[in-house]
Amino acid sequence: MxxxxxxxxxxxxxxxxxxxxxxxxxxxxxxxxxxxxxxxxxxxxxxxxxxxxxxxxxxxxxxxxxxxxxxxxxxxxxxxxxxxxxxxxxxxxxxxxxxxxxxxxxxxxxxxxxxxxxxxxxxxxxxxxxxxxxxxxxxxxxxxxxxxxxxxxxxxxxxxxxxxxxxxxxxxxxxxxxxxxxxxxxxxxxxxxxxxxxxxxxxxxxxxxxxxxxxxxxxxxxxxxxxxxxxxxxxxxxxxxxxxxxLIRWFLKENYSFEILGLYQVSNTILVGYLGLVFTAMSNDFYPRLCNYENDKESFNNLVNDQTELALFIVVPAVFVLYLIAPYLIKLLYSKEFLEVLLILKIGLVAIVLKAIAWPIGYIPLIKGNKLLYLKQNLLGDGINVIASIVFFYYFGLLGLGLAMVVMFLISGIYNYYVAINYYNFKFRKDTLRVLFFSIISSIIALFSIFIFDFILFNPILIILTLVSGIYSLRHLKNKI
Structure with missing residues (x-):
C-alpha cells in the first residue's frame, strides 16, 4: 500500500x-x-x-x-x-x-x-x-x-x-x-x-x-x-x-560558426528545455520528499524506484513521438534553416532515456550527506560531455554531438548505480528492472529504425514502438496508482 x-x-x-x-x-x-x-x-x-x-x-x-x-x-x-x-x-x-x-x-x-x-x-x-x-x-x-x-x-x-x-x-x-x-x-x-x-x-x-x-x-x-x-x-x-x-560553445564558435553554435543551442533547447521539463517537474517534488525518508531505508529505496519507473513511463513514449514529428516540430518552432538539428537528435534523443535512469539514483549521495561523492558524479558526467562532444564533433560532425550525450549518460548512469549499490546498498526492484529492460531495448530498436528509415512520419517500426510503449506505460500507471 x-x-x-x-x-x-x-x-x-x-x-x-x-x-x-x-x-x-x-x-x-x-x-x-x-x-x-x-x-x-x-x-x-x-x-x-x-x-x-x-x-x-x-x-x-x-x-x-x-x-x-x-x-x-x-x-x-x-x-x-x-x-x-x-x-x-x-x-x-x-x-x-x-x-x-x-x-x-x-x-x-x-x-x-x-x-x-x-x-x-x-x-x-x-x-x-x-x-x-x-x-x-x-x-x-x-x-x-x-x-x-x-x-x-x-x-x-x-x-x-x-x-x-x-x-x-x-x-x-x-x-x-x-x-x-x-x-x-x-x-x-x-x-x-x-x-x-x-x-x-x-x-x-x-x-x-x-x-x-x-x-x-x-x-x-x-x-x-x-x-x-x-x-x-x-x-x-x-x-x-x-x-x-x-568550452563546447567556444569550440563551435571559434572553429566553425555562430550558425553551428545556434544549431547546438536549439538541440539543447529541445533535449533539455523541452524533454528536460519532465525532470524539472519531477525534481520539484522528488528532492524535498526524498529528504523526509533519509533514515527510512525501505521507503527511501521504494521512492527512488518509483521515481525511476515514472520517469521512464513518461520519457520513453515522449522520445518516440519526438522521433516521429521532429522535422515538422523544428520547422514549426524555428524554421527550415534549423533542420540540421535532426543530425544531433538522431542519437541524442536516446540519451534522455538513459538520463531517466541515471537521474533519480544520482540524488542518493546528496540526500545522504555525502557531498564529495555527489560532486564526483556530476564532474564525471560533465567532463565526459565536453571531451566526447569536441572529439565526436570533429570526427562525425553534428551527429557526434548527439552521440556524446549518449556516452555521457551511459557512463555516468553506470557510475551512479555503482555508487548507489556499494555505498548505500540500493537495489532496483524486480518490477523496476523489467521497466528498465523494456525501455532500453525499445530505445535501441527505435534508434536502429531511425538509421534505416531516417526522419519520416510513417516509420512503421517507430509507430508500433510508440503505440506499444504508450499502452505499456498507461497500463502500469493504472495498476500502480
Whole structure:
C-alpha cells in the first residue's frame, strides 16, 4: 500500500508540475519562433552563449544557497511553535545571503563587462548594456531563493502558478524585444524577464513569515556558513558543468560558426528545455520528499524506484513521438534553416532515456550527506560531455554531438548505480528492472529504425514502438496508482 501511495503522490505532484511545464513550453514555442525568424541561427547562438556566461557568473557568486537551503528548510519545517521560529530565523538568514550573493554577481559583471561584451557580441560596444545587465543577478538571486523555499515547503500549487505566470510574461517580453529590436533586444529581454521573475516571486511568498527581530551580520554569516559550504560544493558542480558547456560553445564558435553554435543551442533547447521539463517537474517534488525518508531505508529505496519507473513511463513514449514529428516540430518552432538539428537528435534523443535512469539514483549521495561523492558524479558526467562532444564533433560532425550525450549518460548512469549499490546498498526492484529492460531495448530498436528509415512520419517500426510503449506505460500507471 505504501508503494501505491508513493506512486499516487509522485504522479499527482508531477502532473501538477507537468501541467505548468506544458503551459510554459506552449508559450515558449511562440517566443522561440519569433526568435528564430528575427534573430536566425546566429542570434540563437548569441542567446545561448550569453545565458551560458550568466550561469557561470551566477555559479561563482551564489554559493549554491538556493540548492542547499531546500534540504535545510525541509528538515525544520513543522507546525510546532519552536520549530516554526527556527524556520523563520533560517529564512531571514537565507534572504540576507541571497541579497549579498546577488550584489556580488552585479560587481563581477561590472568588472568584466567589456570582456563579456567582446566574447558574446565580438565587440566591446555593448559593454554598458552588460553593466546594466548586472542587476539581473540581484533579481535572479532573490527570486531563486524564494522559489526554493516554496519547493522545500512543498507548496506545489504556488510553484505551478509561478511557472505559468513567468512563462507568459517572459514570452510576451521576448516577442516584443526580438520583433522590434532584433539582436539588440537580447539583453533587455533577459533583464526585464529577471525583473518579472523577481516581482512574481515576491507575490507568491508574501505570506511566508520570517523572524521579525534583527540578526547581526556576524550571526547571519555564522549560521548561513554551513549552507554555503554545502552549496559551494553544489556550485562547483554547476560551475564545472557551465564551463564544460562554454568550452563546447567556444569550440563551435571559434572553429566553425555562430550558425553551428545556434544549431547546438536549439538541440539543447529541445533535449533539455523541452524533454528536460519532465525532470524539472519531477525534481520539484522528488528532492524535498526524498529528504523526509533519509533514515527510512525501505521507503527511501521504494521512492527512488518509483521515481525511476515514472520517469521512464513518461520519457520513453515522449522520445518516440519526438522521433516521429521532429522535422515538422523544428520547422514549426524555428524554421527550415534549423533542420540540421535532426543530425544531433538522431542519437541524442536516446540519451534522455538513459538520463531517466541515471537521474533519480544520482540524488542518493546528496540526500545522504555525502557531498564529495555527489560532486564526483556530476564532474564525471560533465567532463565526459565536453571531451566526447569536441572529439565526436570533429570526427562525425553534428551527429557526434548527439552521440556524446549518449556516452555521457551511459557512463555516468553506470557510475551512479555503482555508487548507489556499494555505498548505500540500493537495489532496483524486480518490477523496476523489467521497466528498465523494456525501455532500453525499445530505445535501441527505435534508434536502429531511425538509421534505416531516417526522419519520416510513417516509420512503421517507430509507430508500433510508440503505440506499444504508450499502452505499456498507461497500463502500469493504472495498476500502480
Amino acid at each position: 505504501k508503494q501505491k501511495k508513493f506512486h499516487r503522490i509522485i504522479f499527482k505532484n508531477t502532473g501538477l508540475f507537468g501541467l505548468s511545464q506544458l503551459i510554459k513550453m506552449g508559450v515558449r514555442l511562440v517566443s522561440n519562433k519569433v526568435a528564430a525568424l528575427f534573430l536566425g541561427p546566429m542570434g540563437i547562438g548569441i542567446i545561448g552563449l550569453l545565458e551560458n556566461i550568466l550561469a557561470l557568473i551566477q555559479g561563482f557568486t551564489n554559493f549554491g544557497i538556493a540548492s542547499s537551503s531546500v534540504r535545510e528548510i525541509a528538515l525544520v519545517t513543522n507546525d510546532t511553535l519552536e520549530e516554526n521560529l527556527q524556520e523563520q530565523r533560517l529564512l531571514k538568514i537565507i534572504y540576507k545571503w541571497a541579497l549579498t550573493t546577488g550584489v556580488l554577481g552585479l560587481l563581477v559583471t561590472l568588472l568584466f563587462a567589456k570582456r563579456i561584451s567582446l566574447e558574446v557580441f565580438e565587440s566591446e560596444s555593448n559593454y554598458k548594456w552588460i553593466m546594466v545587465l548586472g542587476i539581473y543577478f540581484i533579481f535572479t538571486s532573490i527570486s531563486t531563493i524564494r522559489i526554493a523555499i516554496l519547493q522545500a515547503k512543498t507548496k506545489v500549487v504556488s510553484i505551478v502558478k509561478y511557472n505559468i505566470v513567468i512563462a507568459i510574461f517572459s514570452s510576451i517580453i521576448s516577442i516584443i524585444g526580438y520583433y522590434f529590436f532584433g539582436i539588440n533586444g537580447i539583453i533587455p529581454v533577459v533583464l526585464f524577464t529577471s525583473l518579472i521573475g523577481f516581482l512574481v516571486s515576491l507575490y507568491f511568498t508574501r505570506n511566508i513569515k520570517i523572524l521579525p527581530s534583527s540578526i547581526s551580520i556576524k550571526q547571519t554569516f555564522k549560521e548561513g556558513l554551513p549552507m554555503a559550504k554545502l552549496g559551494l560544493l553544489l556550485s562547483v558542480s554547476v560551475i564545472f558543468g557551465q564551463i564544460c558547456f562554454y
